[in-house]
Amino acid sequence: MARNEAHQSNAGSEDSAAGIPGARGRRKAVRYAVPVAVAGVAAASIGIGSALASSGDPDLPKISAEELIAKVAESDVQRMSGSVKFSTDLGLPSLPSGISLGGGAKGGEGKDGDVSPQAKLTELASGTHTLRVAVDGPDKQRLSIVERAAEYSLIRNGDQVWAYDSGSNTVHHSTAPHDKAGKSGRDAKGEALHGASPQELAKKALDAVGDSTSVAVDGTAKVAGRDAYQLTVKPKAAESTVGAVRIAVDAKTGTPLKFTLAAKSGGKPVVDAAFTKVDFGRPSASTFDFTPPKGAKVTEDKDFEGRAGHKGARPGEAGGMPGLAGLTGSSGAPGFEVLGKDWASIAHFTVPKDLGKAADKAADKGAGKAGGAGKSAPDGGLFEKFGSKVSGPFGSGQIFSTRLVNALITDDGEVYVGAVTKDALVAAAK
């Protein structure tokens, strides 16, 4: 040992205290403290960083809830770009990959490799996604879903609407008519995915504000580095499953920057959409240019209106806001009615009995599309497992529940869907 240490000194190591056991041990401890300190500093800075991000609410002049809502309504932001973190947690059991919720909807389209916006939209109904948005006036919009080593982009430039899926190198093309008659087509198509942005979500929630809702300004917050007011919207109806909707409104521009929808049962927010970066400058013009790449498979969408009518639902509205679309009661399906109003509204429709065994499956699909739950099961059998038997004045049926939306499908093929408690559904069924 001693000889070895001597050897080291000769060999030019930085041993100044070699040979004295106590000093040597101390020096060793000091050296090992360096990596520990580096790791500690890193851990501390991560902790302090997140603490800084969550605290430090900005000081803003007081504002009443009415003034804030007016500010949102008046907001006229024509140009912006940014990143949005969008997470949903409907409380559905997570499915093995391959039969994901999105995959089921894709299969429903009956076309292999369909990259139409509607099919893609249902993928947003579960998990966490990063979206990037860019807007320049009413005619130029872009929305991309950032995926692992791939991206799904929806680009609108004038009357041209392109959807590009880089993972499969497929393009979906359609034209958005300029005239007013075609507005519904444009809504459902070109802006289908825009339903996921905090602005659209906030607008839908504020549209539902009425006597049945309590609205309050609840302090301030920093969102994407900007000062914002927090607006809390709470349904008064006891049977609603919606606990509270919180909207962070940019203090300068009145743009909603963050949207959180919490279930009454507590836990993680059901929907959480927030800008992580936002820029109110004009996005570069090339952002909205798109030419289909060489070799890409292009599907043209000429017959959109017909297809939408045939489906009996407007996908743009159905999927835009899981749950809330059902509340606002929007659908053109035959035999469709809305029971109750505002937050406690329940969608009711009938599934034709002649579908026989497939009735359940179709009902599930109907529930997903028209009810706005944004879910559709890969097959009826799998979905049946999630249901539980109930009986009441209406006879008996199956009740399917998520954290926000509950659905009752009676054995007669009557479907009741709403963001209300199970008891309210049973009471509403006749």
Added chain:
Amino acid sequence: MSRAERQAAPAPAAREAYPLRRLSLFRSEIGTVFRRWRTLALLGVLAAVPVLVGIAVKVETGDGGTVGHGGEGPAFLSQVTNNGLFLVFTSLAATLPFFLPMAVGVVAGDSLAGEAASGTLRYLLVAPVGRTRLLLAKLTSTLVFCLAATMVVAVSALAVGALLFPLGDITLLSGTTVSFGEGLLRALAVAGAVALSLAGIAALGLFVSTLTNSGIAAMATTVGLLITAQIVDQFPQLEAVQPYLFPHYWLSFADVLRQPVYWDQLLDNFRLQALYAAVFGSAAWARFTTKDVTA
């Protein structure tokens, strides 16, 4: 720099020789790494991957068919037939999860433990060079290998891609079309990001290498840690620890191909690699400068 040197060699001549000698240590270490047959074999295997991928894609699409239209296989595979430049990205995506880090793990694990095993480490220490500087030289040579290995894959892929497939303007992930020149620049940036992604495992391997006197044990441990981290990274239940695993953000190199470039994950990756390099680099220093070198 040793105490003896400080006292005995204040002469101007020695001071002038100093920077040269410092460089020569780094040069000789890099030479040692790249002269090994083992290293050349590793680089050869890495260069063969794009060739295999390119030929496979060419054969499969020879009759006008397409590959990966369902989005299966390594990232960017469906684009390769349209633009040879995408073979660079596909090859890097295919080699980054395992091949590249394994090669780095072998070189890093071998760096000190291999010298100790063959009995050459003490001769290295006989030279008037501080242990810290020797360690730095070893780390530098490993990092140079990271860059070289990545460039070998990228250049081989570019050559194969140019031979087998057309080249031209490329469409980025976001659907924006850019010129071939900018595409090449982005490919270079991607290769740089991939090389930096390997810094974490290089430092980890170097630290493991200071713990043992067996080169094989150090390589196996480093590669074992890599596999463990990759497996842990797959389980959704372990989400809480995943952002701190060194392979977690590896695929973020693809974010260079978005328009505009999506920096969040890229920067997360670089920060994480820097943290690993700092923690395990200093741990290796603490261990190596205090351990008894008997072999």
